[in-house]
Amino acid sequence: MxxxxxxxxxxxxxxxxxxxxxxxxxxxxxxxxxxxxxxxxxxxxxxxxxxxxxxxxxxxxxxxxxxxxxxxxxxxxxxxxxxxxxxxxxxxxxxxxxxxxxxxxxxxxxxxxxxxxxxxxxxxxxxxxxxxxxxxxxxxxxxxxxxxxxxxxxxxxxxxxxxxxxxxxxxxxxxxxxxxxxxxxxxxxxxxxxxxxxxxxxxxxxxxxxxxxxxxxxxxxQAGLPLHIRVRITGANGAQRQALGANALETRVEDDGTIVLSIRPECKMAALQALLAAPGVEDLSVETPTLETLYAHFDGLDGRREQPHA
Amino acid sequence: MREVLIVAGKEFRDGLRNRWVLAITLAFALLAVALAWFGAAASGEVGFTQVSTTIVSLATLAVFLIPLIALMLAYDSIVGEDEGGTLLLLMSYPLSRVALLSGKFCGHAAVLGLSTILGFGAAAAVIVLVDAGAAVHDLSGPFALFIGSAVLLGWAFLALAYVISVVTREKARAAGLALLTWFLFVLVYDLALLGLLVGTEGRVDGGLFRVLLLLNPTDVFRLVNLTGFEEMAAASGMLSVMAGQGFPITGLLAILAAWTIVPLAAAAGLFAARRT
Structure with a gap:
């Protein structure tokens, strides 16, 4: 048993x-x-x-x-x-x-x-x-x-x-x-x-x-929530920065200049390869949706509310 | 059965540790000795009075005190565990609700029974030792009956406290209900009976009045201890109505015992039917 x-x-x-x-x-x-x-x-x-x-x-x-x-x-x-x-x-x-x-x-x-x-x-x-x-x-x-x-x-x-x-x-x-x-x-x-x-x-x-x-x-x-890639970049011009966001659903720049890209899970590897090839990328980290985010997602679906998951 | 003993053991040790046993024993012993010594003060003498006088005054006071102590001892027995969260935990143990309730009651009954016997017993011993005039065989019979009925009275109110503890969900409410119960049984009931007697100018059916008296455990306790003594009439006006109608003592004790068993069974039934 x-x-x-x-x-x-x-x-x-x-x-x-x-x-x-x-x-x-x-x-x-x-x-x-x-x-x-x-x-x-x-x-x-x-x-x-x-x-x-x-x-x-x-x-x-x-x-x-x-x-x-x-x-x-x-x-x-x-x-x-x-x-x-x-x-x-x-x-x-x-x-x-x-x-x-x-x-x-x-x-x-x-x-x-x-x-x-x-x-x-x-x-x-x-x-x-x-x-x-x-x-x-x-x-x-x-x-x-x-x-x-x-x-x-x-x-x-x-x-x-x-x-x-x-x-x-x-x-x-x-x-x-x-x-x-x-x-x-x-x-x-x-x-x-x-x-x-x-x-x-x-x-x-x-x-x-x-x-x-x-x-x-x-x-x-199941949730298919986007994951976030945080990129620190130096010496890139506007066009290059623009190019970084090619795979992203959404691009956000934080106060200290860190760029946060929201990526579909299935585009993760493509996005990472593009970033590694891009000039001036100093550091990057990948954040998969936490349990908390998942919980909020499923709980939100139940409430028939549209969750603003960025 | 094992579980009942475990719970009873814990409850009894709690009673020892919280000084309940000590406090009740001392209170009863002092009360009894004081009443025995000053019982005749009204007639201008100090010194040990007749056993009958002592028992009559003791019973009159005990009838107020014992129900109050019993209710205070046990009113939070179940509702307290409920509030603390331990009730839910105990329900997840291999322990039935009836076993939990029985165990707790046995523990409390032991605390109250032991204190009553020790307290009043010690007082009886003091009276015998100090007062050369008191013959042991004169004293022992009435005193044993008094102590025995006092224990039963205490248990009856413990059982009522369990009913209160099972039907309430907050300790504060249970405490209020316990006081109300005390008030009703000890004060209001007799006043109401008296009012009935006066209001109808004594034309109450004797049988009905008998039944009404037997419906209150405090009155049953009074009947056990006051009938048979001449001092009774002086000490309790109302019960004198019953004079000459002699109730058999064993019957009265059986009624007191029923006052323990019936509420306790009701408490167990209500507890078992509770959702949580």
Missing amino acids: NRIVELNQVSRAFGRIQALERLDLRLETGEVLGLLGHNGAGKSTTIKLILGILAATAGAVRVLGEDPRGRGAGRLRMATGYLPENVSFYDNLTGREVLQYFARLKRAPTRAVGELLERVGLREAAHRRVRTYSKGMRQRLGLAQALLGHPRLLLLDEPTVGLDPMATRDVYDMIDTLRDRGTGVILCSHVLPGVERHIDRVAILGRGRLLASGTIDALRE
């Missing part, structure tokens, strides 16, 4: 509000899926369906081949780790006590508590009350909690909110390690920069529907 999560045409309504509509989603072993969307796009509902906290109004949810609300739910929950958004743990307990409590509930061995505290960098703070923890420390404690019992499925809701850049990198490193061990990870986020390198596939949700899904490269291809 390689498939960790499978959602088939899943819908969920709250009264007359359709929170999710015919959603298809898959997560394989050792895969990291980025689940992106606005507040209210259906991310939390999706997570709750996978955790078995909510029942789907239509469609089938399968986790490790089982129904998360069925007979095997208890066993599934022991194999699942979850970090909710904005969780504040019991302030009066120490970090170690909090983790021990959750470890007992999850039937994880108590020696795992020490190891996990070490792993998230809370060993020294383990005997302090959670009340004294910083936002980042609380988040690490939450992460340690999610890792109890070696989960095969990990659901992380905004795991890097409130973390400094170093701690953020630690979290991503941890996700990489888990993926290598075969854990399936669903990463919910609207904080996009930096996350790209750590996710295998992206699913973009908007108003309860799946707007796009696939690898980042596939999404780039």
Whole structure:
């Protein structure tokens, strides 16, 4: 059984509000899926369906081949780790006590508590009350909690909110390690920069529907957004500058004289060759559309708005 | 079952750590000793009074205090976890809602039960030690009944606190509702009954009045501790209506127990039916 999560045409309504509509989603072993969307796009509902906290109004949810609300739910929950958004743990307990409590509930061995505290960098703070923890420390404690019992499925809701850049990198490193061990990870986020390198596939949700899904490269291809080439050039006359823009959809000159060319993805190599042959080009860099741009693109399509992507 | 014990254990340790156990125990012990010592002050003497007087005054005060303490102890049990986000997390654990609620209730019940027994028990011990005149066998029966019914009264209001905690989505609202509950059961209900008696000039059907009294756990508690003592009439005007109609003690205790079980079952049912 390689498939960790499978959602088939899943819908969920709250009264007359359709929170999710015919959603298809898959997560394989050792895969990291980025689940992106606005507040209210259906991310939390999706997570709750996978955790078995909510029942789907239509469609089938399968986790490790089982129904998360069925007979095997208890066993599934022991194999699942979850970090909710904005969780504040019991302030009066120490970090170690909090983790021990959750470890007992999850039937994880108590020696795992020490190891996990070490792993998230809370060993020294383990005997302090959670009340004294910083936002980042609380988040690490939450992460340690999610890792109890070696989960095969990990659901992380905004795991890097409130973390400094170093701690953020630690979290991503941890996700990489888990993926290598075969854990399936669903990463919910609207904080996009930096996350790209750590996710295998992206699913973009908007108003309860799946707007796009696939690898980042596939999404780039699907979106067909122009890429940008930044060129620094010296000693070129007007005509030569004009010639640079031959392949470009649009040419823009920044304040410091850097020329930014918007190029169709399929014209990329031709444009680069032309630039290399051009006189006076000192430096150039290629910027492919970021995940953020892609997200804005697909989200914008959903809103039937014309996005001014330059 | 294992999960229930884990949750109950945490809740109980929280009670110890937050000094709830210590505070309640001390409050009850001091109250009991003070009432025993000054109970006769009205008649111009200071010193330990008769056991019956002590119990009557204790019951009169406990009926205000115990429901308040129980409601304050548990009003945020579920709604507090909901606000903190840990409820959602716990729901993703191999732990059913009923197990979570039962565990928390058991923990709180242990905190309240232990404090009540320790507090009033210590007071009883002090009375026996200091007052040579107090015979242990005279004291033990009524005091044991008082403590037992006090524990049940506390549990009944704990169960009501759980209902409040399950139906509300904000801690502040739950606190308000808890105070309102206390106000209704402890003050308003009896005033309303009194008003009924006065308004109809006592021509209320006896059976109906009986039922109305048994519908309020605080009145049941009063009946357990006040009937059978002569001082009763002086201490509680209204209950004297019931004089001579002797309720069986076991029946009254069973009603108190039902006041725990029914609200708790309702809380569990409401909690299980909740969407999140």
